[in-house]
Amino acid sequence: MVLNSYMPVKLITGRDCVRSSGKELKKLGSRCLIVTGRTAAKSSGALDDVLCALKDNSQEAILFDSIGQNPLLTDCMLAAEKAVSFGADFVIGIGGGSALDAAKCIAVLAANPGMTREQLYAFDWANEPLGIAVVGTTAGTGSEVTKVSVITTPDGRKKSFHHELIFPAVAFGDARYTMSLPERITRSTAVDVLAHCAESFFSRAANHISQLYAVEGIRLLLPVFRGFAEKGYDGITYEEREALYCASIYGGLAINVTGTAFPHTMGYLLTEQFGIPHGTACAVFQKEFFEYNKSVEPSLAERFLAEIGCSEEEYLTLIAEITPDCGVVMTEELVSASHSRWVGNGSIAKCRGEFTADMADGILREKFVR
Numbered sequence: 311m312v313l314n315s316y317m318p319v320k321l322i323t324g325r326d327c328v329r330s331s332g333k334e335l336k337k338l339g340s341r342c343l344i345v346t347g348r349t350a351a352k353s354s355g356a357l358d359d360v361l362c363a364l365k366d367n368s369q370e371a372i373l374f375d376s377i378g379q380n381p382l383l384t385d386c387m388l389a390a391e392k393a394v395s396f397g398a399d400f401v402i403g404i405g406g407g408s409a410l411d412a413a414k415c416i417a418v419l420a421a422n423p424g425m426t427r428e429q430l431y432a433f434d435w436a437n438e439p440l441g442i443a444v445v446g447t448t449a450g451t452g453s454e455v456t457k458v459s460v461i462t463t464p465d466g467r468k469k470s471f472h473h474e475l476i477f478p479a480v481a482f483g484d485a486r487y488t489m490s491l492p493e494r495i496t497r498s499t500a501v502d503v504l505a506h507c508a509e510s511f512f513s514r515a516a517n518h519i520s521q522l523y524a525v526e527g528i529r530l531l532l533p534v535f536r537g538f539a540e541k542g543y544d545g546i547t548y549e550e551r552e553a554l555y556c557a558s559i560y561g562g563l564a565i566n567v568t569g570t571a572f573p574h575t576m577g578y579l580l581t582e583q584f585g586i587p588h589g590t591a592c593a594v595f596q597k598e599f600f601e602y603n604k605s606v607e608p609s610l611a612e613r614f615l616a617e618i619g620c621s622e623e624e625y626l627t628l629i630a631e632i633t634p635d636c637g638v639v640m641t642e643e644l645v646s647a648s649h650s651r652w653v654g655n656g657s658i659a660k661c662r663g664e665f666t667a668d669m670a671d672g673i674l675r676e677k678f679v680r
């Protein structure tokens with residue numbers, strides 16, 4: 311039995327955890343750059359809570375609040391310059407995956423002024439990143455507990471880097487911050503969680519610990535998905551929000567061990583070319599992902615369904631019901647032009663059996679070419 315894993319993040323969860331445990335930020339330094347998107351950090355109340363905690367700790371802060379969806383490397387570079395001129399010794403990311411991933415990237419860039427994109431992705435880092443704290447405001451990414459940052463480079467490609475030095479030192483998880491998320495974000499981020507757990511479970515790199523995380527994540531999600539199917543999205547309770555949030559952390563813990571698989575790799579294409587939100591873009595491939603795994607390793611697929619306590623039919627129906635419509639129509643030219651992306655891709659290589667670039671082309675054709 312293999313149990314290999316490494317998770318150095320101090321994770322603090324529960325109602326009002328930023329206010330009650332804000333002193334944890336003290337260990338990171340005296341001056342920080344706060345990194346957020348344009349609205350969620352403020353509207354959720356998370357930014358106010360962090361500012362209060364920093365004030366109580368007599369720590370100074372400046373704000374960079376221009377991180378968009380699919381954070382741009384150019385924005386991260388601007389933020390890093392701001393951090394350097396302020397003399398920041400740590401970074402706090404507040405938001406969904408975009409803000410948290412950007413904070414990790416900015417922590418690397420700010421510690422290495424003048425670093426190029428090539429140096430960033432080649433891990434040619436002269437200095438260790440600044441300290442990183444994060445506060446999640448969506449239940450999706452799990453970036454709170456991962457060593458992954460996904461950034462959009464100037465050529466429009468989403469490109470991730472993975473390094474143990476970008477694990478946050480502290481992560482705060484308060485489901486209260488997710489209460490006001492609109493339906494479309496709730497659905498898209500929830501299916502991202504499902505994608506993380508399912509892709510991790512079936513990964514070649516999975517082990518006993520990562521599969522426990524993956525199964526627990528889905529077991530938390532399913533009752534909430536069933537509730538959505540029965541009563542819609544209005545009146546979602548705090549308990550349901552908390553279950554989604556905890557599931558997102560389990561998903562993060564799982565992919566931290568294994569990484570993701572072909573739905574994520576192929577989902578990046580839909581996000582880059584059609585602006586489809588990340589979770590939706592990955593979720594639209596989950597049916598094919600399950601069926602592929604069932605064909606190459608039927609006993610594992612059977613075990614998966616038994617452990618999550620769901621029939622295949624219900625599992626695929628729930629995913630279809632909660633995944634927002636993506637409405638993508640693709641040309642044959644785009645399918646051909648994308649072929650090389652699937653060749654030698656690290657996440658695709660982690661799929662069981664032999665998932666080929668031709669199979670990826672076939673899935674795109676079947677689903678999107680009209």
Ligand SMILES: [Fe+2]
Binds near residue numbers: 506588
């Ligand atoms: Fe994801």
